[in-house]
Amino acid sequence: MNKFVGLIIIFVCASAPAVAEIYKWTDDSGRVHFSDKSPGKTAEVVELKQEEGSKQESPSSQNSLENTHRFLRALEEEKAVEREKQAKRNKQKKKMASYCSRLKKEITIYEKGYAIVRYNDKGEHEYLTDQEIERQKGKFEQKWQEHCADL
Known part of the structure; x- marks a missing residue:
């Protein structure tokens, strides 16, 4: 599940315009984290670069965003199916x-x-x-x- 969260963050970072700062830090166990809120630790701000003069998203970034949304919907559907299965198991x-x-x-x-x-x-x-x-x-x-x- 943590891999999915990391992938989602990467997709969002790569496809969305840079409107907010993204922080990157490594915890004590060596795991890398990304967030839009500063953890208060030694976090570095990840610079998201946008093409100069480009106010609209490029078609490739729009496709990437659509793919991300599709992926998130599929993930939610999977979770809903699993919750339904668990409810049936509990009832049985x-x-x-x-x-x-x-x-x-x-x-x-x-x-x-x-x-x-x-x-x-x-x-x-x-x-x-x-x-x-x-x-x-x-x-x-x-x-x-x-x-x-x-x-």
């Missing part, structure tokens, strides 16, 4: 956490040995047998292992 993760929480509650109910009731075709209560309870508990545990063990 939240949904999975809810699913796993429900599974864990079901497993806990089966482990505690509660009487489990279901309704038959006539709408009457039927209690699950111990084997049916173990089978259901096994299904929930298998789903937990498949989907939730890594969370």
